Amino acid sequence: MVTIYVDGRPVQVPERTSAAEIRRVTHSDQSRPIAKASGGKNVIVHGEIDVSEGDRFTVGRPFTKGMQKFRVLSSKKQRKADRSVRLIFSQPLFELMRKAFEASESLSREGYAVARCGSRSDRKNRDYFVRGLHIPAKEDLFEQSSITVTPRAEFIEAVLAEAALKGDLVVEVHTHVGSREPNFSWIDIENGLENGRFLRSCGLRFAMAVVGEAGFSFCDYDGDHDSLVMPESARISVLGRNGMKDAVMHRSASSCEITSAACPGSIRVAVVGLDGIGLEICSMLARQGVRNFLLLDDGVTGMETGKRRAKAAQKMLRKISADIDAFNVSDVARSARSYLKDCDVIFYCGSDEALKAAVADVSLKYLIPCIEARTAIKAENGGPYGLVRVLLPGITGCSSCSGEAATDRDTGASSVPVNEAVASIAVQELMDMLSGADRAFDLVEYDPEAQSVERRRRDRDRACPMCGEGGVLGAGDERRARR
Ligand SMILES: [Zn+2]
Ligand SMILES: [Zn+2]
Known part of the structure; x- marks a missing residue:
């Protein structure tokens, strides 16, 4: 037996013990997560652990959320920030959460889930990309009723340990039974503050949401001010085969109506590779x-003038309409990623492998739809054909797992009529996404000889090293190292 200190109190445990046993010997509920002090910060422990004489542990507050309303909310630890938050799900994960909540609510019980998220933020906007969703099974819940829900510590510890490993932000989501537009209760706020503090001590960022059919409330824990921050506006967006759509709006929105679907004039489109098809x-x-373009190409035009292709494309667009905002980037090797991540959709028409890898990486990390358009040479007779592939992160296969045939790689099949046909197929895919048309296919092959168009569907491979469970899907910005 060794002596360890739990919240400063000495207790005796075997050298091989577990988080659950530490809770038992300290008479803590099996809903309170435990962290071990290590080198100035806390580290979440879970399952079986080895301990040494003098190890120090902290027991966190349960992740209880509830809707009791009898106490007036007077917390000074809440503030509002001039900030807009978007919580972005891929359709499969959103459906998983919705169904789990429906199942709980049908039994008159509060729904509960924890999302692990990557993020992208600037001064006023924060996007959270849901990259993992953890829904407790019945045995993972310590308590669940029509007015309260508490996950078991072991469930929470496993999620937190994974979030710590991957540098993810933790967003706790719950429902209030029968509430279509729920707001946080004082229990949510009090526990949320404690949960946020505990997670910060473990180097983890915390946010929480209470979600209904018609609206939701959201807040972030701000460790620098030890407070919960409510955004000025927030929405839950879902990326599906029909592109990105808003699903639920924040309660604070002046109108809870879902904004009309994105239209060509409201989106920022990147076009990478501005030779032939791209142009x-x-x-x-x-x-x-479309009025907002990001143009990326580091090549020069074939003409004698040797003008930068990106610059030439910008000029061409300005001729079409004076109100087009086209930003051109020629130094693609250095700056492609930082510009691409702020686009709503990326067209990739290049042949540069490094740039293609950068596009694939940004598309997956920030859940940005990517449409690849190019020509290739048929293996049988050397004739050209066109290929358009729509890559929807988290839904279709990515460029790593959608099984690209080696013979597809040839370029130089470019000819004006084929380029036009391929470009129009690619543009139509985006227009279908924006208009909400039913899109069932992700791969279009155009054969100019036979004048035929073949459509196929490619599903995601969950074991894929890029877009699978261990990949970069939804990772967002690299997390800044915290001292
Ligand atoms: Zn609540
Ligand atoms: Zn993949």
Whole structure:
């Protein structure tokens, strides 16, 4: 037996023990997560652990959320920030959560889930990308009723340990039975503050949401001010085969109506590779009403003038309409990623492998739909054909797992009529996404000889090293190291 200190109190445990046993010997509920002090910060422990004489542990507050309303909320630890928050799910994860909540609510019990998220933020906007969703099974719940829900410590510890490993932010989501537009109760706020503090001591960021069919409330724990921060506006967006759509709006929104679907004039489109097909795509998009472009290409035009292709494309767009905002980037190797991550959709028409890898990486990390358009040479007779592939992170396969045939790689099949046909297929895919048309296919092959178009569907491989469980899907910005 060794002596360890739990919240400063000495207790005796075997050298091989577990978080559950430490809770038992200290008479703590099996809903309170435990962290071990290690090098100036706390580390979540879970399952079986080895301890040494003098080890120090902290017991956190349960992650209880509830809707008792009898006490007036007077917490000074809440503040509002001039900030807009978006919680982004891929459709499969959103459906999983919705169904779990429906099942709980049908039994008159509060729904509960924890999302692990990557993030992207600037001064006013924060996007959280849900990359893992943990829904407790019945045995993972310590308590669940029509007015309260508490997960078991072991469930929470496993989620927190994984979040710590991957540098993810933790967003706790729950429901209030029968409430279509719930607001946080004082129990939510009090426990949320404690949960936020505990997670901060473990180097983890915490946010929470209470969600209903018609609206939701959201707040972030701000460790620097030890307070919960409510955003000025927030929405839950879902990326599906029909692109990104808002699903639920924040209670604070002046109108809880879902904003009308994105239209060509409201999105920022990146076009990478501005030779042939890429240039054709720019001009078609401009004629469809797209007004905000990011143009990436480090090549020069074939003409004698040797002008930068990105610059030439920008000029061409300005001729189509004076109100087009087209930003061109020629130094793609250095700055492609930082510009691409702020786009709503990326067209990739290049042949540069390094740039293609950067596009795939940004698309997966920030859940940005990517449409690849190019020509290739048929293996049988050397004739050209066109290939358009829509990559929807978390839904379709990514460029690593969708099984690209080696013979597809040839380029140089470029000819004006084929380029035009391929560009128009690619642009149509985006227009279908924006209009909400039913999109069942992700891969379009165009054969100019036979004048045929073949459509296929590619599903995601969950074991994929890029977009699978261990990949970069939804990772967002690299997390700044914290001292
Ligand atoms: Zn609540
Ligand atoms: Zn993949």
